[in-house]
Amino acid sequence: MSLKKFLLYLLINLNLIVSQNKQISVGNVKFIGNNNLSNKALLKQVELKTSSLFRFSDIDFDRRLLKLDAISIKNLYNSYGFLEATVKDSFKIVDQSADIFFIVNEGKQYFLNAIEINGNKALSNKEILSTLGLNKGEYYNPIKINKNLTLLDEKLQNKGKLYAQFDVQQSISDSVNLSISISEGKDVYINNTWITGNNRVDTLIIRKEIDYRKGDLFKKSLIEKTKKNIYELNILSSLSIITHSLSNTDSLINLEIRIREYENRGVQNFDIGSYDIEYVPGISSMIGFGGSVNWTERMIFNTKNKFDAKGAVVMPTEEGFVYPRFSFDVKISNQRPFSFRLPIQLELFYQQFKNYGDEQGPYVKRLGLQYSNVFRWNQNRSFFDVGLRFELFDESSSLFQNEIEQRKIKLNLTIDKRNNPLYPNNGVFFQFKLDGYGGVLGGERSFSKFETDLRVYSNILNTVNVAGRLNLGEIFNWDEDYDQYESILFEKFYLGGSNTLRAYKPLKFEQDTISTEVGSDDTLILPFGNTAKLLTNWEIRFPLSEKFGLVVFYDGGLISQDLNIINLDNIFWNRGVGLTYNSPFGPLRIDYGESMNDKNLNQLHFGLGYSF
Numbered sequence: 001m002s003l004k005k006f007l008l009y010l011l012i013n014l015n016l017i018v019s020q021n022k023q024i025s026v027g028n029v030k031f032i033g034n035n036n037l038s039n040k041a042l043l044k045q046v047e048l049k050t051s052s053l054f055r056f057s058d059i060d061f062d063r064r065l066l067k068l069d070a071i072s073i074k075n076l077y078n079s080y081g082f083l084e085a086t087v088k089d090s091f092k093i094v095d096q097s098a099d100i101f102f103i104v105n106e107g108k109q110y111f112l113n114a115i116e117i118n119g120n121k122a123l124s125n126k127e128i129l130s131t132l133g134l135n136k137g138e139y140y141n142p143i144k145i146n147k148n149l150t151l152l153d154e155k156l157q158n159k160g161k162l163y164a165q166f167d168v169q170q171s172i173s174d175s176v177n178l179s180i181s182i183s184e185g186k187d188v189y190i191n192n193t194w195i196t197g198n199n200r201v202d203t204l205i206i207r208k209e210i211d212y213r214k215g216d217l218f219k220k221s222l223i224e225k226t227k228k229n230i231y232e233l234n235i236l237s238s239l240s241i242i243t244h245s246l247s248n249t250d251s252l253i254n255l256e257i258r259i260r261e262y263e264n265r266g267v268q269n270f271d272i273g274s275y276d277i278e279y280v281p282g283i284s285s286m287i288g289f290g291g292s293v294n295w296t297e298r299m300i301f302n303t304k305n306k307f308d309a310k311g312a313v314v315m316p317t318e319e320g321f322v323y324p325r326f327s328f329d330v331k332i333s334n335q336r337p338f339s340f341r342l343p344i345q346l347e348l349f350y351q352q353f354k355n356y357g358d359e360q361g362p363y364v365k366r367l368g369l370q371y372s373n374v375f376r377w378n379q380n381r382s383f384f385d386v387g388l389r390f391e392l393f394d395e396s397s398s399l400f401q402n403e404i405e406q407r408k409i410k411l412n413l414t415i416d417k418r419n420n421p422l423y424p425n426n427g428v429f430f431q432f433k434l435d436g437y438g439g440v441l442g443g444e445r446s447f448s449k450f451e452t453d454l455r456v457y458s459n460i461l462n463t464v465n466v467a468g469r470l471n472l473g474e475i476f477n478w479d480e481d482y483d484q485y486e487s488i489l490f491e492k493f494y495l496g497g498s499n500t501l502r503a504y505k506p507l508k509f510e511q512d513t514i515s516t517e518v519g520s521d522d523t524l525i526l527p528f529g530n531t532a533k534l535l536t537n538w539e540i541r542f543p544l545s546e547k548f549g550l551v552v553f554y555d556g557g558l559i560s561q562d563l564n565i566i567n568l569d570n571i572f573w574n575r576g577v578g579l580t581y582n583s584p585f586g587p588l589r590i591d592y593g594e595s596m597n598d599k600n601l602n603q604l605h606f607g608l609g610y611s612f
Contacts, residue, residue: 023060026050027097033104037080044462045072048100061098066091073102081109081139083172110140113175119182122159123152128180131155140176157220160187162243162253188218191252197259200302206230206257208339218253230257232343233335234306235298237262262298269294272585288325289585289608290314306333325353345372345387355395355487364395364488381416388441393488404485407443409436418457422586422609425465425541429455447477449491451533455612465541469612474563475531492529493559498605499612500535501555502593503574505603510559530559534566537612541580551578553611555593572597586610 026048031039043049046069049059070089077085084107092099115134117125129135132148149166156164163185171177190212195203209229212222223241230239238260243253272291292312300307308331313324329349337344351366368391376383387410394403411434418427431453438446451473458466473493486492496504507527535557542550556573558566576593586609595601 023096024093025097026059026061027094027099029100029102031102031104033106036082036106036109037077042073042076042102042104045069045076061091061093061100063091066100070102073104075143077104077106079141079143081111081141082106083110083140083142084108110172110176112136112138112140112178114177116177116179117182118180119184122156122161122184127155128152128182132180134178140170140178142170154220156184157218160189160217160219161185162188162218163250186251188250189252190214190216190218191246191254193255193257195257195259197261199261200299201235201259201261205233205235205304205336206259208336209233210257223255226257230259233304234333235262235304236260269296288314288316290324300332304334304336307331308333323354325351327351343374343376345374346370347372362395364393367392378416381414381421383412383414385412385414386410390441393485395488404488405443406445406489407438407441409441410434418455423582424457424467424610425459427457429453429457444485445479445482447475447479447482449473449475463543467537467539467541467610467612469535469537471533471535472563473533478531486529487526490529492531493533494527494529495533495535495557495559496527498589498591498607500537501557501572501574502553502576502591502605502611503555503595503601503603504593509557509572531561532563532566533557533559534563534571539611541610547582549580549582549587551580551589551591552576553578553591553593574601580610 027050029043029046029048029050031042034042047059047065048061048069066089070087074085074087077087086105086107088103090101090103092101112134113136115129115136117128120128123131131152133141133144145168149168152166153164161184165183165185167181167183169179169181171179191214193207193210193214195206198206209226209232211225211229212219216222227239227241230236236259240258242256242258244256246252246254270291270293290313292310294308294310297307299305309329310331311326311328313326315324327349328351329347331345331347333343333345335341335343347370349366349368349370352363353366355361355364368389370387370389372385372387374383374385374387388408389410390405390407392403392405411432413430413432415428415430418424418429432450433452434448434450436448437443451471453469453471455467455469460466475492478492482491494507495501495509497506501509507529510528510530511526535555537553537555539551539553542552544550554573554575556571558571560566573596574593575596576591578589578591580587580589589605589607589610591605591607591611593603593605
């Protein structure tokens with residue numbers, strides 16, 4: 001199937017995707033009287049927009065939204081100094097379509113002439129003006145001032161000024177003269193601290209996380225740092241720090257740390273959805289669909305140790321791996337062992353899965369023990385993980401009779417600043433992995449491996465998303481004798497499939513033919529991996545309706561023995577289109593890719609989640 005035929009097929013069937021409703025849709029949106037602000041700038045404030053190339057579904061007309069849109073336009077004008085601006089809304093309905101009109105009277109634009117600040121001692125005039133975003137000669141923006149007063153209050157709280165008050169007066173003639181009066185109040189100091197809401201948690205555990213002392217000047221940053229420290233214990237469901245003034249003085253406060261513990265019982269979770277399959281290290285972003293049962297005890301035996309037990313059954317989506325994979329793991333973690341701020345985690349795991357393309361063969365068993373120090377931030381989505389892993393692999397019919405032993409030290413830095421992990425349209429994701437196998441640790445193999453992955457997401461034209469990825473890695477000191485374990489361990493790098501080069505079958509960018517038995521004519525085609533990889537993917541994601549979307553993509557990549565021999569001239573490129581459906585588990589997608597180097601190479605893929 002060619003790319004043109006596949007695209008034509010999608011267009012013909014769009015009527016099955018984009019439903020036609022009988023509500024009144026939005027027709028044209030017109031602005032009248034706007035001289036200083038463009039139609040484009042005003043249209044960004046409006047929810048009721050007409051359909052466009054990038055907005056396939058019609059928007060229903062709503063009079064309430066029309067009034068709110070007029071208020072949004074007026075607020076925009078106020079933020080540019082047009083303090084007397086008025087916006088009237090009107091509409092005309094013809095043939096189930098409403099044409100909308102916004103009649104704007106801009107009025108005069110006002111600029112800041114003078115700024116007077118009184119009563120400040122803890123902060124300089126320069127700090128206050130910078131925090132409020134005020135500069136003489138600029139247009140007057142009262143909305144920004146009201147918003148930034150909160151930031152100014154937080155800065156004063158960091159100076160011990162807990163009860164500061166602000167009075168902003170504006171004098172308007174041909175320009176604006178602004179007067180800001182600040183009543184800072186006295187310096188406030190911390191008196192006593194008590195803890196409430198705890199039943200099982202010893203108050204001493206909480207007090208060790210407090211970053212201030214009795215008699216310290218009140219600072220908001222210390223309060224926030226204390227909250228962060230306590231939350232990192234991972235034994236509380238909620239936390240707040242409340243100030244209590246003393247009746248006989250206005251310079252002392254008491255602090256109440258109000259906590260809520262997790263319930264004194266194990267928590268069971270049953271999950272169904274998409275899962276990352278982490279035990280195929282040479283394959284980028286391998287995802288499966290399945291279910292899991294999880295048991296969690298936050299304070300096992302009334303200690304600070306957290307206990308997790310999880311069993312899962314996952315069906316990979318990539319061809320050659322489509323056979324259920326079973327796993328069971330037990331974790332014990334402690335965020336403050338022996339009162340040190342060094343979070344540790346011990347994990348015992350067992351996994352059982354079929355060898356690549358060998359559904360009739362025996363299960364591969366994997367048993368291991370892992371020690372980790374995991375430091376998390378950014379709502380636990382970013383982390384630094386360093387530790388050790390010891391594991392055994394075996395594919396014999398008896399349990400661990402012909403095992404492969406592997407030991408490694410691992411380092412993983414992940415920084416996730418995407419706005420949404422399942423449906424990202426803005427932000428950055430970065431990951432760096434470094435693994436050292438064997439050596440002084442022992443095991444069957446000794447080599448080192450690094451891989452880095454950078455993903456960037458951006459939203460344009462409000463509804464269209466652009467995503468890009470650069471992924472590269474290399475293995476050092478690889479011995480050819482290690483290849484005998486590759487059909488089980490997949491430590492090398494592989495390309496091909498719904499998440500890498502989509503013109504190829506999964507892992508079949510390069511492949512090898514081997515005999516199944518000595519002297520036999522029967523052969524088996526296996527993926528061929530290599531010790532260096534470069535992969536880049538680019539996608540433009542369009543919405544077709546609330547649930548369906550269209551993806552146009554370009555993929556490029558190559559695997560070789562050395563990163564130094566990879567350049568733009570020898571990279572293999574493919575292109576294609578895809579159709580996505582937004583499910584609760586993430587996007588379900590159908591991708592069609594064809595090679596730009598060989599027109600005979602093309603492939604249709606079904607995937608769960610975006611390719612990256």
